[in-house]
Amino acid sequence: MGRVTARRPIVRIRGDVVSRRPDSLAVEEPLEIRVGGESLTVTMRTPGHDFDLVHGFLLGEAVVGAREDIATLRYCDGVDEDGRNTFNVVDVTLRVPVPVTSGRNFPTTSACGVCGKASLDQVRMHDRFAPGADPVSVTAAALAGMPDTLRAAQRVFDATGGLHAAGLFTPDGELLALREDVGRHNAVDKVLGWALAEGLVPLRGTVLMVSGRASFELVQKSVAAGVPVLGAVSAPSSLAVDVAETAGTTLVGFLRGDTMNVYTGSGRIDT
Structure with missing residues (x-):
């Protein structure tokens, strides 16, 4: 499994x-993310x-909304003590440059995607694709x-027992993509x-299904991508429920066996 x-x-x-x-860990x-050669953030990830x-x-930060917004994306040179590339710096060139560093140049832990934002205004959701009108049912x-x-x-979780997962599904339960990471928000990203x-x-x-709790930031990220239904195996926070209600997201928690709690958007769930 390499690194x-x-x-x-x-x-x-x-x-x-x-x-x-x-033991396997x-x-x-x-990972440092740069935009146009300028450091945007550093996040701890797998x-x-x-x-x-x-x-x-x-x-999730509303810097881009489509793949066409990104011109190039590449690893930068960064070496360890033996001179080998660490692949820990990625630089992005946007097709239309936008100011993205103000108030957002800070280190982030794998446990927190919003820690360190300069003001509460920056914690507001980005809702260009808010899913309230999505007619999907599940x-x-x-x-x-x-x-x-x-x-x-979860192949890596089987080996380590130490990763979160996020999966994107069709309404009939087909898994489209899965990613694992030490950070919940990283797996979703x-x-x-x-x-x-x-x-x-x-x-x-x-x-969108996540393997842990549904925090505010995970709801925010799902709203930014236009996902109409977010499910979690554990509990949501109060702010997560408030944001989901405002955006028109169906938020489901405590998905265990045949039981679940539907916190918002219950009209999309067929029983």
Whole structure:
């Protein structure tokens, strides 16, 4: 799995038995995103699908809205102590340059996509593709099957137990794309960035499924991409519910087995 996983020695204790063995861990490394050669942000991520991550990040920040907005995207030179390229810096050239660095040049952890924004105004959702008018419907049975499909496709999680996942589905439960990352928001950026690169944004008639809780930022990212239905295996936050209600997003939490809580947009769910 290359740089996605790393092996480290551990001491394992099980009852009275102590043993030493290697363990597989998810890799976490910084990725610097530059626009026009200027540093925009640094995020901690699991290497892999970096261009998808950059596409999705820029979509969520309303810097781009279609793949045609990006002229070029490339890795920059960056080397480790042995002189090998680290592939930890990506530079984007926009077809129409826009100011993107003001108030947004800051380090980001893999756990937080909005920490460090300069003001609360920057936390408002970007809703050019707000999904309120999307007529899609999905059955409760199809929704109930999506978490198992998502989990079954998490190849790196099987090896490490340490990654979040996001998957894009059709309403009948077909998995279109899955991405894994140490950060919830990175996994979502990667899968939505894949869709942007494929020319699928706005993502009308789709379901975004996440493997953890539904935070405000994940709802914001789904709204920015035009996703009408967001499902999560755990709970949403109060702000996530408020944003989903305003945008017209169907927000479903606690998707476990055949049970679920529909917080907003219940009219899209067929029982």
